[in-house]
Amino acid sequence: xxxxxxxxxxxxxxxxxxxxxxxxxxxxxxxxxxxxxxxxxxxxxxxxxxxxxxxxxxxxxxxxxxxxxxxxxxxxxxxxxxxxxxxxxxxxxxxxxxxxxxxxxxxxxxxxxxxxxxxxxxxxxxxxxxxxxxxxxxxxxxxxxxxxxxxxxxxxxxxxxxxxxxxxx
Amino acid sequence: xxxxxxxxxxxxxxxxxxxxxxxxxxxxxxxxxxxxxxxxxxxxxxxxxxxxxxxxxxxxxxxxxxxxxxxxxxxxxxxxxxxxxxxxxxxxxxxxxxxxxxxxxxxxxxxxxxxxxxxxxxxxxxxxxxxxxxxxxxxxxxxxxxxxxxxxxxxxxxxxxxxxxxxxxxxxxxxxxxxxxxxxxxxxxxxxxxxxxxxxxxxxxxxxxxxxxxxxxxxxxxxxxxxxxxxxxxxxxxxxxxxxxxxxxxxxxxxxxxxxxxxxxxxxxxxxxxxxxxxxxxxxxxxxxxxxxxxxxxxxxxxxxxxxxxxxxxxxxxxxxxxxxxxxxxxxxxxxxxxxxxxxxxxxxxxxxxxxxxxxxxxxxxxxxxxxxxxxxxxxxxxxxxxxxxxxxxxxxxxxxxxxxxxxxxxxxxxxxxxxxxxxxxxxxxxxxxxxxxxxxxxxxxxxxxxxxxxxxxxxxxxxxxxxxxxxxxxxxxxxxxxxxxxxxxxxxxxxxxxxxxxxxxxxxxxxxxxxxxxxxxxxxxxxxxxxxxxxxxxxxxxxxxxxxxxxxxxxxxxxxxxxxxxxxxxxxxxxxxxxxxxxxxxxxxxxxxxxxxxxxxxxxxxxxxxxxxxxxxxxxxxxxxxxxxxxxxxxxxxxx
Amino acid sequence: xxxxxxxxxxxxxxxxxxxxxxxxxxxxxxxxxxxxxxxxxxxxxxxxxxxxxxxxxxxxxxxxxxxxxxxxxxxxxxxxxxxxxxxxxxxxxxxxxxxxxx
Numbered sequence: 001x002x003x004x005x006x007x008x009x010x011x012x013x014x015x016x017x018x019x020x021x022x023x024x025x026x027x028x029x030x031x032x033x034x035x036x037x038x039x040x041x042x043x044x045x046x047x048x049x050x051x052x053x054x055x056x057x058x059x060x061x062x063x064x065x066x067x068x069x070x071x072x073x074x075x076x077x078x079x080x081x082x083x084x085x086x087x088x089x090x091x092x093x094x095x096x097x098x099x100x101x102x103x104x105x106x107x108x109x110x111x112x113x114x115x116x117x118x119x120x121x122x123x124x125x126x127x128x129x130x131x132x133x134x135x136x137x138x139x140x141x142x143x144x145x146x147x148x149x150x151x152x153x154x155x156x157x158x159x160x161x162x163x164x165x166x167x168x169x
Numbered sequence: 170x171x172x173x174x175x176x177x178x179x180x181x182x183x184x185x186x187x188x189x190x191x192x193x194x195x196x197x198x199x200x201x202x203x204x205x206x207x208x209x210x211x212x213x214x215x216x217x218x219x220x221x222x223x224x225x226x227x228x229x230x231x232x233x234x235x236x237x238x239x240x241x242x243x244x245x246x247x248x249x250x251x252x253x254x255x256x257x258x259x260x261x262x263x264x265x266x267x268x269x270x271x272x273x274x275x276x277x278x279x280x281x282x283x284x285x286x287x288x289x290x291x292x293x294x295x296x297x298x299x300x301x302x303x304x305x306x307x308x309x310x311x312x313x314x315x316x317x318x319x320x321x322x323x324x325x326x327x328x329x330x331x332x333x334x335x336x337x338x339x340x341x342x343x344x345x346x347x348x349x350x351x352x353x354x355x356x357x358x359x360x361x362x363x364x365x366x367x368x369x370x371x372x373x374x375x376x377x378x379x380x381x382x383x384x385x386x387x388x389x390x391x392x393x394x395x396x397x398x399x400x401x402x403x404x405x406x407x408x409x410x411x412x413x414x415x416x417x418x419x420x421x422x423x424x425x426x427x428x429x430x431x432x433x434x435x436x437x438x439x440x441x442x443x444x445x446x447x448x449x450x451x452x453x454x455x456x457x458x459x460x461x462x463x464x465x466x467x468x469x470x471x472x473x474x475x476x477x478x479x480x481x482x483x484x485x486x487x488x489x490x491x492x493x494x495x496x497x498x499x500x501x502x503x504x505x506x507x508x509x510x511x512x513x514x515x516x517x518x519x520x521x522x523x524x525x526x527x528x529x530x531x532x533x534x535x536x537x538x539x540x541x542x543x544x545x546x547x548x549x550x551x552x553x554x555x556x557x558x559x560x561x562x563x564x565x566x567x568x569x570x571x572x573x574x575x576x577x578x579x580x581x582x583x584x585x586x587x588x589x590x591x592x593x594x595x596x597x598x599x600x601x602x603x604x605x606x607x608x609x610x611x612x613x614x615x616x617x618x619x620x621x622x623x624x625x626x627x628x629x630x631x632x633x634x635x636x637x638x639x640x641x642x643x644x645x646x647x648x649x650x651x652x653x654x655x656x657x658x659x660x661x662x663x664x665x666x667x668x669x670x671x672x673x674x675x676x677x678x679x680x681x682x683x684x685x686x687x688x689x690x691x692x693x694x695x696x697x698x699x700x701x702x703x704x705x706x707x708x709x710x711x712x713x714x715x716x717x718x719x720x721x722x723x724x725x726x727x728x729x730x731x732x733x734x735x736x737x738x739x740x741x742x743x744x745x746x747x748x749x750x751x752x753x754x755x756x757x758x759x760x761x762x763x764x765x766x767x768x769x770x771x772x773x774x775x776x777x778x779x780x781x782x783x784x785x786x787x788x789x790x791x792x793x794x795x796x797x798x799x800x801x802x803x804x805x806x807x808x809x810x
Numbered sequence: 811x812x813x814x815x816x817x818x819x820x821x822x823x824x825x826x827x828x829x830x831x832x833x834x835x836x837x838x839x840x841x842x843x844x845x846x847x848x849x850x851x852x853x854x855x856x857x858x859x860x861x862x863x864x865x866x867x868x869x870x871x872x873x874x875x876x877x878x879x880x881x882x883x884x885x886x887x888x889x890x891x892x893x894x895x896x897x898x899x900x901x902x903x904x905x906x907x908x909x910x911x912x
Contacts, residue, residue, distance in 0.1 A: 010813050014821045021825050021848055025832025030840050037844050040825070044851050047821075050813065051862040056874055060854075063878050068847065068885045075840060075889045079896050093789075097834030100796050105827040107803055112819050119815035119863035127871065135868045136875075142867040151876050158883035166890035788904070789834055796830065 010050060017043035034072045041065050052126035171237050172213050173255045173308065176265060179210045180301035184294050191290030200283075203293035204276040207300060211269040218262050222671055231676035234258040234374070239310050248369045254310035256373075259672045260439055260515060264307035267519055270659075271428040271526045272300045274652035275420045278530050281649040282420055282537060292332060292418070299325035303429050307436060311371040312361050312394075315437070319357070319401070322433065323350050326425050330417040342413035349410040353400020360393030373440060380448060388449035391441060395434075395456055402434025403486045404493060405463040409735050411486055415478040419536055422478060423529030427485045428522035435492040435518055442511055442674065446502050457497025457590070461597055464490035466732070468604040472611065473728045476542045477532050480612050481525070484568065487605060488521050494598060495583040498590035504669070504679040507589055511674035512681075513582030520575035520663050524567040527656035531561040534645040534653065535616060544612075549621025553642040556650045558617050560657040565613045567660045569606035570695040577692075578664035578681070585687045595687075599694050606698030614706035818859040826852035839892045839902040843885065850881050 017040050024036035041064040048057035137145050183206035191199055227233050239254030276296060283292055302321035309315035324347075331343030365371050367383035367390070380387065398404075403411040414426045425431070438445065438456065445453045464487045471483035495514035500507035534557045539546050551558040567576035580602060588595030626639035644650065669679035705714040718725060727733065783794060825848060832845030854874045861870025896902050 006813055010817060014817070017821065018824055018828070021828040024848065025828055025836065025841070025845055030838065030844075033841060033844055037847060040848060040851065044855060047818065047855055048858060051818075051858060053858055053862065053871065056858060056871065059875060059878055063882050064847075064851075067882055071885055071889050072840065072844070075892060078893060079840075079902060094835055096793060097831050100793055100800075100834060101827040101831040104796060104800055104830060105823060107800060107807075108823040108827070109820060111807075112816055112823065117815050117864065121866065122812055122863050127868065132868070132871075135872060142869070144872045147872065147876060151879055155879065155883050158887050162886045162890035165887070166893045793834055 006050065010047075013043050013046050013050075030076055031073075034069060034076065037072070038065055038069045041069070051122065052124055054126055055129065055132060173217050173257060173265075174238055176210050176213050176217070176269070177255070177301060177304055177308070179206045179213075180297045180304065182206065184297035184301060187290055187294035187297060191294055194290055196285070196289040199290040199293050200276075200280045203297055204273070204280065206297070207269065207273050207276050210300075211273045214265040214269040217257070218266050221257060221262050222259075226678075230678070232259050232671070236310055242314075249365060249371070251313045251371060252311050253314050255308045256310040257308070259676070260436070261307045263515060263519060263672060264436060265304065267522045268300065268303050268307065268429050271424055271522055271656075272296070272303075274526060274530065274656055275424040278423075278533070278649050278652045279418075279420045281646045282533055283418060286418075288332065292329075295325055295328045295332070296421075296424070299329065299425060299430070303433075306433060311373065312364065312441075313371040315440070316354075316357065316361055319397070319433065320354065322430050323347065323354065323401070326350075326414070326430055329421040329425060330414045332417055332421065336416065338413075339416040342410075342416040346410040346414045349407055350400045353407050354397050356393045357397020357400075360390045360395075360397065363390040363393065380444070384448050387444060388452050391445055391449045392452045392455070394441065395438060395452060398434030398437040399459065400434070401437075402431050402489050402493065403463075404434070404459055404490065405466055406734060406738075408463065408467065408486050409731075409738055412479050412482040412731070415476070415482050415542075419478065419529060419533030422482070423526045423533065426482065427525040427529050431485060431489055432492065432518050432522070435489060435496065435514060438493065438496045439511065439515060442496065442499070443502060445496075446499055446508070446674075450500065453497050453499065455497075457494050457594070460490040460493030460497055461594065461601075462490075463487070464494060464598065464601045465604075468601050468608065470728050470731050471608040472604065473725050475544050475729075477535070477544060477547070477612060477616065478529075478542050480608060481528055481532055484528075484605065484609065485525055487601065488517070488525065488568070491580065491583055491598070491601075492517050492521070494594075495586050498586050498594060499674065500590070502675040504673045504675065504677075508674035509582065509589060509679075510586035512669050512672055512679060513579060513586050515672050516668045517576075517579035517583055519668070520567070520579045520660070523656055523663060524564040524574075524576055524660045527560060527564040527653060527660060528568070530649070530653055530656065531557050531564065534649055535561075537645055537649070538642040539622075540640070544615045546622055547616045548619040549617070549624065550642055551617040552621075553623070554644045556644060556653060560650075560653040561613065561617070563657045563660055565609045568609050569699060570602055570691055571699075572688075572692065573661070573664060575660050575663035578683075579668075581683060581688055581691055582681065584691050585684050588684075588687055599691060602691060603694035603698040606695040607702045610699045610702035611706050614702060618707055815859055815863040818855060822852040822855040822859070825849075825855070837903055837905060839895065839904060842904070843888050843892070847881065847885070850877065854878065854881075 020036045020039035020043065024033045024040060027033040027036060041060060045057040045060040045065075048054070048060060135143055136148055137143070139145055183203050187194075187199055187203060194202070221232070221235075224233075235257040237255050237257065239252050241250045242253040243251040245251065276293075279292065279296070283289055286292065299322065302318045302325055305318035306315055306322055309318060327343050327347040330346050331339050333339045361371070363386055364383075367386050368375050368379050370379070396407075400407045411426060411431065415422050417426075445456075467483040467487035467490065471480050471487065474480045474483060492514040495510040495517065497510070498507075499510040502508045502511075504512055534554065535547065535550060536542055538550070538554060538557075541547075563574065567574035570577045570580045572578075584595060584598055584602065587598045623639055623642055626635065629635050630638055667681065669681045673679040705717070730736075783790065785791075829845045829848030829852060832848065833842060836842055836845060854877050857870040857874045857877065859870075861868065861874075892902055
């Protein structure tokens with residue numbers, strides 16, 4: 001029983017996530033869709049935890065759930081009545097969407113099934129904060145300080161851009 | 170000799186200036202500009218002639234053939250190339266003199282004749298263009314350059330015939346002239362191509378061995394070239410355009426359709442003469458027969474025409490046919506042994522240009538005075554237009570072949586050549602010469618003698634029958650009579666030029682000597698023609714005339730309608746060619762060729778209609794296409810792996 | 811027992827194509843953005859899984875981390891644009907948003 005706990009948790013989590021995702025893309029009320037998205041994001045954080053990436057899971061929750069979803073809610077409140085999604089105007093397009101995503105999914109699953117992954121490196125100890133900090137801020141090989149800096153500039157630019165676009169004339 | 174290039178450059182320059190900025194010039198300036206440039210051109214041509222003939226013969230007793238300019242214009246690969254240049258030899262120098270002289274006269278004359286006409290500058294521009302192309306034609310160093318200028322001449326002729334472009338008859342005439350000559354030029358071009366293909370050269374001077382190797386096709390090539398020449402020179406049955414070309418202004422008729430352009434065919438045959446004699450004597454005989462028939466046909470038709478310009482047009486056809494016959498009856502290049510015709514032809518070309526130009530200019534003066542082409546509106550004009558009368562008479566005597574006028578000498582040489590060829594040909598041409606005398610004097614009497622229409626009208630005006638005071642015929646202004654006088658003077662004395670000294674079939678000097686029996690018989694024939702004309706037409710149409718008219722009514726009617734040649738051509742083109750060839754081709758063009766093109770267009774359009782909605786601006790459809798594409802690529806990769 | 815990597819991959823593929831489906835069918839800018847977030851999230855999972863199961867170093871980890879950051883930035887800008895569009899056109903239904911086409 002002990003052995004199967006993680007698999008059961010994973011199954012429950014993934015079923016929940018799939019259901020929430022389907023609900024998120026089909027719900028006609030955007031507020032609800034956002035809520036379902038929030039579930040998916042939480043579920044993702046759970047997945048990160050299950051592979052022992054605790055810091056990543058925490059980031060997922062704070063940034064996604066705490067930041068992005070709040071932004072969504074914010075804009076929905078701002079827009080109000082316009083935010084109701086009159087879904088799926090034409091049957092044809094709906095069928096095309098279903099068909100395209102199903103066939104895409106089929107191909108992807110086929111590839112996953114036929115590919116053999118050498119996946120044996122999972123470390124139950126996770127990544128220590130020290131390692132993580134050194135990796136982000138280090139300048140050696142497999143360290144990412146440059147990426148970090150680029151990202152910070154990108155965030156700054158986005159911030160300025162967002163303010164500029166959304167500002168009232 | 171280097172000056173010769175200016176003879177070409179000046180008219181071209183004048184054409185460009187008048188054509189481009191002519192609209193901003195006043196009539197006077199434009200006219201004087203054109204005339205002055207041609208005057209300079211004439212002076213240069215004369216000086217070239219004087220220096221060329223003055224320099225004398227080279228050691229072998231020939232006048233040298235010079236090429237001061239010759240550039241490769243269009244290399245065709247292999248040894249074959251098309252050159253552009255200036256060729257100076259006796260006949261081209263002679264042609265330079267003739268063309269510049271007549272052209273200058275016409276330029277001066279037009280100052281008066283075209284005064285106040287709309288498009289005066291355009292007229293002078295076209296005249297310059299024509300002069301340029303004609304000069305380029307005669308100095309051509311090779312057959313292809315000749316062809317290029319040949320077509321240019323055709324174009325300028327077309328432009329000038331259609332000068333009065335508001336007149337439907339003029340438009341029709343210009344189209345007819347263009348199409349008929351162009352049709353003939355097609356054969357010319359084919360002839361040139363055959364010639365060029367087999368000899369690997371377009372030039373006139375080709376060495377013996379190459380010609381011998383190509384001798385099998387030379388008769389064909391030369392015959393085809395002659396068809397082109399026949400088109401331009403209005404030989405039967407391609408003559409139909411020339412009478413209609415008289416719709417153009419009269420000075421143009423004098424320049425293009427009497428003196429210069431229409432003799433291009435004769436010039437062509439003369440240019441290729443050594444080849445004709447050496448390699449295609451049968452073709453040459455054919456030319457003689459075609460020419461003889463044309464001469465007779467045109468002379469007969471000229472006897473009954475009522476429009477004075479038409480009479481002159483048919484007379485031109487007949488006289489050019491004389492030149493062709495003269496070339497055709499040559500059997501060798503030695504003027505003493507059957508090669509006399511070449512010299513005679515060139516001589517007649519020279520004298521004919523002068524007196525036929527004179528006749529046309531005179532006719533122009535008459536038309537200017539009475540405002541009509543029809544003989545009914547003329548008669549008794551000698552009192553009102555003395556200068557025109559005298560000069561016209563000189564020209565008539567010249568063309569009839571009365572000594573000492575120039576026409577006598579040249580025509581006499583032609584007849585001598587014909588008698589040398591065969592007695593029948595000689596007799597035949599003598600009869601045609603008599604006919605010439607007859608119709609020219611018929612014309613002369615109808616214009617200048619008989620009852621004056623003006624006097625009749627004046628009488629009826631005085632007795633109150635008609636209200637309008639008739640227009641009194643008047644002598645033309647000085648700038649029109651001066652050319653008449655100059656040309657008449659040339660006509661009087663040109664016969665005494667020792668022409669054989671300069672031009673003969675083998676290049677050696679040939680002394681012209683009149684053969685007594687031929688000279689006397691031709692004078693007698695001419696006088697007979699004149700006498701008959703005098704009896705019939707001197708005082709209006711006499712009883713005899715009416716009786717003759719009555720007795721052969723049908724024949725005269727047929728002759729008046731030019732023996733239905735135009736109708737025949739119309740039948741051939743409209744009924745046969747249009748129905749049997751053009752219509753199926755048009756059907757094929759419309760249905761098959763256009764159809765396939767249309768189908769292509771339709772398919773493209775349908776395809777576009779199908780593809781266009783994809784570009785909807787809708788990001789979702791774009792992403793659907795994007796995903797489909799990606800999946801397709803993935804599938805392809807999977808399949809490949 | 812360790813959860814096999816393929817499970818994660820299948821889950822992320824399913825999530826991704828649900829996002830694709832949403833992107834195709836939804837007619838509202840905010841909904842589209844939600845679908846995009848779903849797809850992005852699925853990709854993030856993939857990175858993390860591959861890094862956790864197949865690699866010694868932390869490329870995938872860092873990539874996911876930064877991916878989350880970029881998603882935040884992207885969402886901020888997108889929402890700014892949506893607000894601006896709404897302000898100008900009084901609608902965020904893409905049916906009515908065709909001006910960019912020309």
